[in-house]
Amino acid sequence: VKMDYxxxxxxxxxxxMAGGFGPNKTGEDKQRDWDRKFDLLSRxxxxxxxxxxxxxxxxxxxxxxxxxxENNKPGEVYDPKVADExxxxxxxxxxxxxxxxxxVDSYLGEEINTRKRVxxxxxRLDEKRAELQHIGEKFDEAQxxxxxxxxxxxxxxxxxxxxxxxxxxxxxxxxxxxxPYCKLFIEDKVIETNVIGMTLNPKWNETLTFEINTxxxxxxxxxxxxxxxxxxxxxxxxxxxxxxxxxxxxxxKWFPLHDERKRPVQGKVRLAIQYIHSEKxxxxxxxxxxxxxxxxxxxELEEAKDKLEKLQGPFGFMATVHEEKxxxxxxxxxxxxxxxxQGVLKKSVKKMGKSKLENLxxxxxxxxxxxxxxxxxxxxxxxxxxxYRTDFVNLCISVGITFMMVLKRDMSQQFFKYIMYALFFSxxxxxxxxFIFGGDWLRPMKTDGGVEGFIRKxxxxxxxxxxxxxxxxxxxxxxxxxxxxxxxxxQAPPAMRQPFQVNKRQKDQYIFQTQSP
Numbered sequence: 001v002k003m004d005y006x007x008x009x010x011x012x013x014x015x016x017m018a019g020g021f022g023p024n025k026t027g028e029d030k031q032r033d034w035d036r037k038f039d040l041l042s043r044x045x046x047x048x049x050x051x052x053x054x055x056x057x058x059x060x061x062x063x064x065x066x067x068x069x070e071n072n073k074p075g076e077v078y079d080p081k082v083a084d085e086x087x088x089x090x091x092x093x094x095x096x097x098x099x100x101x102x103x104v105d106s107y108l109g110e111e112i113n114t115r116k117r118v119x120x121x122x123x124r125l126d127e128k129r130a131e132l133q134h135i136g137e138k139f140d141e142a143q144x145x146x147x148x149x150x151x152x153x154x155x156x157x158x159x160x161x162x163x164x165x166x167x168x169x170x171x172x173x174x175x176x177x178x179x180p181y182c183k184l185f186i187e188d189k190v191i192e193t194n195v196i197g198m199t200l201n202p203k204w205n206e207t208l209t210f211e212i213n214t215x216x217x218x219x220x221x222x223x224x225x226x227x228x229x230x231x232x233x234x235x236x237x238x239x240x241x242x243x244x245x246x247x248x249x250x251x252x253k254w255f256p257l258h259d260e261r262k263r264p265v266q267g268k269v270r271l272a273i274q275y276i277h278s279e280k281x282x283x284x285x286x287x288x289x290x291x292x293x294x295x296x297x298x299x300e301l302e303e304a305k306d307k308l309e310k311l312q313g314p315f316g317f318m319a320t321v322h323e324e325k326x327x328x329x330x331x332x333x334x335x336x337x338x339x340x341x342q343g344v345l346k347k348s349v350k351k352m353g354k355s356k357l358e359n360l361x362x363x364x365x366x367x368x369x370x371x372x373x374x375x376x377x378x379x380x381x382x383x384x385x386x387x388y389r390t391d392f393v394n395l396c397i398s399v400g401i402t403f404m405m406v407l408k409r410d411m412s413q414q415f416f417k418y419i420m421y422a423l424f425f426s427x428x429x430x431x432x433x434x435f436i437f438g439g440d441w442l443r444p445m446k447t448d449g450g451v452e453g454f455i456r457k458x459x460x461x462x463x464x465x466x467x468x469x470x471x472x473x474x475x476x477x478x479x480x481x482x483x484x485x486x487x488x489x490x491q492a493p494p495a496m497r498q499p500f501q502v503n504k505r506q507k508d509q510y511i512f513q514t515q516s517p
Contacts, residue, residue, distance in 0.1 A: 038104065045103045055097035058087050114308045121301035128297060132290045139283035146280045149213075153277040157212040159186065159219065159242065162272035163193050164252075165203040169267040172225035172233040173198075179226040180235060182269070186210050186219045195226045215242055215277055223257065223269060236265045245275040248282040371476045375401045378473050381466045388459035393429065394466060397422050401477075416481035423474045430467045434460075 048056045048064045065083045090098050090106045147155045163182050172178045180202045181195040189210050196202035210219075219240035224232040236257025245251060252272045259265050276282060379398035382391055401419060 041104050041107055045100050055099050057097055061087050114304055117304040121297055121304055125297045125301060128290060128294045132294060135283055135287045135290055139287055142279040142283055151214045153215045157277045159210040159212050160274040162207045163204045164270040166269040167201050169200045169235050180223055181226055183222045187213060187217045236267050238269060240273060242275050245273055248276050250274040371480055374473050374476050378469045381462055381469060385459050385462035385466055388456050394426050397426060416477060419477050423470055427470050
């Protein structure tokens with residue numbers, strides 16, 4: 001038995017922290033270290049085997065763990081279920097008794113698994129640190145060389161589109177098949193894929209790269225059936241909006257097809273899309289994620305090393321296995337409590353998301369400054385016109401819009417509609433007023449020396465200028481209304497999108513998913 005276990009340890013033990021079983025040891029050193037470890041395990045087993053029968057019963061294991069636990073963990077309640085699980089784990093032949101061989105075998109399996117865990121964590125940590133260093137160098141290079149253009153994206157921004165495949169296309173040829181290819185348009189650039197002959201489920205797997213200048217246009221993908229004797233038949237169209245890919249990561253998605261009139265047609269196309277508009281931001285986000293991963297792996301490595309160190313001490317095997325069982329039971333209890341709150345959390349998150357959509361801030365609109373300046377000009381001209389003519393309607397409209405713009409108050413979609421309705425009403429009212437009273441105000445007055453007539457004509461001119469300004473205000477408010485609807489749909493232009501960040505929820509989720517068993 002000793003020889004079999006020694007060979008197992010020689011094959012599985014690692015050169016780091018091997019406790020005397022590394023590959024650089026001579027045969028005599030390995031045998032000597034193995035004898036020392038086997039003697040230690042034998043003494044531990046005899047401590048459990050109280051009647052010295054050569055086998056340990058379930059009650060003897062209960063007594064040993066309870067005594068050791070109460071001495072080392074005063075104040076904590078001993079859980080007998082943990083000892084039962086441990087007994088079932090060690091009792092491989094299921095005869096109700098634990099032999100010395102089973103005890104030693106369980107220890108060896110625990111130590112070998114722990115050493116493999118240490119080795120795996122060290123390897124992963126070295127790889128992640130190398131990746132972290134490489135990403136850091138890329139970030140430094142991008143920080144030095146990146147130049148942002150007038151549209152808020154870097155010079156040399158690019159859209160990488162991998163045209164993967166399409167399915168269920170419309171048969172266009174007499175044989176019931178098609179010869180499909182894709183034609184992609186964005187800004188002033190056009191790229192075509194190769195033609196795949198005689199199929200309704202083509203697979204292109206072609207990567208196309210577009211240089212992006214403004215980032216305001218969308219990608220239009222058209223699928224055609226290639227013909228030689230006539231014009232190519234259109235299979236379908238789909239659009240890809242760049243503001244949905246501002247996180248700069250690759251997204252693999254299926255897109256349904258439609259015709260030129262936006263009516264759905266048969267078929268869909270699969271695209272992998274990555275829009276890189278700032279390499280500095282891209283490498284910064286990747287660096288943060290890699291750093292989180294390094295910290296998680298480093299913590300796993302420390303836990304594995306700590307467990308391995310405990311295994312080398314007296315009764316280390318029993319202590320480490322027992323602690324792991326306690327930790328698993330506590331985790332199950334915590335997860336059960338979390339499961340009870342899951343429904344409440346889902347409702348709260350759904351309610352919060354709906355509230356955020358209904359109450360977007362006006363300060364996030366791309367034309368916020370233009371709108372504010374235009375309304376301020378409108379209000380100023382209206383106030384000057386009131387030196388002779390009362391115009392509280394336009395004054396209230398301009399003051400109300402300015403108040404919302406300056407304080408950046410939350411609002412609903414109806415806000416813009418009401419503002420536009422009010423502007424239409426005031427424009428119509430002023431047109432009627434100018435038609436009725438404009439001619440009279442231009443005639444000279446007989447009761448003054450010309451000063452009042454001059455003021456009246458000035459007020460009339462300012463009223464006419466206010467009318468013209470209101471048309472421009474109406475256009476700007478209409479633009480804000482369109483942008484607001486895009487914000488609600490998650491299709492905001494680049495200036496309206498927040499940069500991608502790794503938040504605490506994502507970090508905790510990653511840590512939970514990457515924990516070792």
